[in-house]
Amino acid sequence: MLQKIYDWVDERLDITPMWRDIADHEVPEHVNPAHHFSAFVYCFGGLTFFTVVIQILSGMFLTMYYVPDIINAYESVYYLQNEVTFGVIVRGMHHWGASLVIVMMFLHTLRVFFTGSYKKPRELNWVVGVLMFFVILGLGFTGYLLPWDMKAYFATVVGLEIAESVPVVGDFTKTLLAGGEIVGAQTLARFFAIHVFFLPGALLGLLGAHFYMIRKQGISGPL
Amino acid sequence: MSSEKEHRVSRRQFLTYTLTGVGGFMAAGIALPLTRFALDPALEGGDEQEMVAVASVDELTEEPQRFDYSFEQEDAWHTSEVTQTAWLYLDGDEVVALSPVCTHLGCTVDWDSNEDFPNQFFCPCHGGRFEKDGVNVAGTPPTRPLDVYEMEVRDGTVYLGRPISRD
Numbered sequence: 001m002l003q004k005i006y007d008w009v010d011e012r013l014d015i016t017p018m019w020r021d022i023a024d025h026e027v028p029e030h031v032n033p034a035h036h037f038s039a040f041v042y043c044f045g046g047l048t049f050f051t052v053v054i055q056i057l058s059g060m061f062l063t064m065y066y067v068p069d070i071i072n073a074y075e076s077v078y079y080l081q082n083e084v085t086f087g088v089i090v091r092g093m094h095h096w097g098a099s100l101v102i103v104m105m106f107l108h109t110l111r112v113f114f115t116g117s118y119k120k121p122r123e124l125n126w127v128v129g130v131l132m133f134f135v136i137l138g139l140g141f142t143g144y145l146l147p148w149d150m151k152a153y154f155a156t157v158v159g160l161e162i163a164e165s166v167p168v169v170g171d172f173t174k175t176l177l178a179g180g181e182i183v184g185a186q187t188l189a190r191f192f193a194i195h196v197f198f199l200p201g202a203l204l205g206l207l208g209a210h211f212y213m214i215r216k217q218g219i220s221g222p223l
Numbered sequence: 224m225s226s227e228k229e230h231r232v233s234r235r236q237f238l239t240y241t242l243t244g245v246g247g248f249m250a251a252g253i254a255l256p257l258t259r260f261a262l263d264p265a266l267e268g269g270d271e272q273e274m275v276a277v278a279s280v281d282e283l284t285e286e287p288q289r290f291d292y293s294f295e296q297e298d299a300w301h302t303s304e305v306t307q308t309a310w311l312y313l314d315g316d317e318v319v320a321l322s323p324v325c326t327h328l329g330c331t332v333d334w335d336s337n338e339d340f341p342n343q344f345f346c347p348c349h350g351g352r353f354e355k356d357g358v359n360v361a362g363t364p365p366t367r368p369l370d371v372y373e374m375e376v377r378d379g380t381v382y383l384g385r386p387i388s389r390d
Binding site: 054057058061064065067072075076078079083084085086087089090093 | 253256257259260261263266267299300301
């Protein structure tokens, strides 16, 4: 049945070369853990992507209940975690996954660094990777405010103070991020917008570039 | 295919099965909580609604009268005071409590408000009509009678709960 549907579509749209090109490529021996177990370090990039996918999925579902408003934000988080079935699990996925993305990304960066994979001709891919590092830190920073509890509030207060300490542009940056002079209604609304629209959009674009480049240039050679 | 006949599984088949199995298990582990989470409002029953004191039996007559009453409505994380309307009248000794929600498309009916149709509930949206006991008039849009409120009379006071469909 599935095969028939696939054949029907393939006959008309010739989709086989498309997924072949994406999925069907050789894995060199030096990155295959079946040959050298230590090659598992090459899995961290994929694991980072996997956790990012989980973050996107669980985040999409969380927005079904979450309200980015200073009166209701905390109550809606409390409700979705304690009243909605599996709410603990879905919010738990997003909460723990957030830390896991950072950990995986860090391990991936270490592997790229110590295998020298950032060297010519792959410098641009390193640059894109570092940009994603900042985007993901931004996702962590903006997401932290959303539950609107004491920890969230004061973490953001401190974060914005740090931004303010930057010479020349500090004041401007702080006001722009906070959406005003205080951490309040506008801060929450814009952190939500940045967290669910702007940064994920940027992240997906950068991911596309990251994956395109690694396919184009191939994985770096053995040490 | 011959290998299948001999109940032997090739290395490639074994890998396909195990990888699909493990992958499917992991995908299900992610998809299941997310799906149940999203379906929650549809799967959880509505909250209990407390009976609210609406009127005293002494006030009621044979003629339907409009009573507005307020109660605390819980809506997920939001609690608010909402106002609801009931049409009450006496049928002998029995108290009848009708919902004002038209059974056609949910507009609000009014008693005796249209000159052409005296002593009927009239819905201004599409001209739906109901008799005094709430039964829909044939030939008008509504397909079933007005809902009646869950009701209780205690110490001469009428308490109302949620509207119940009588089909």
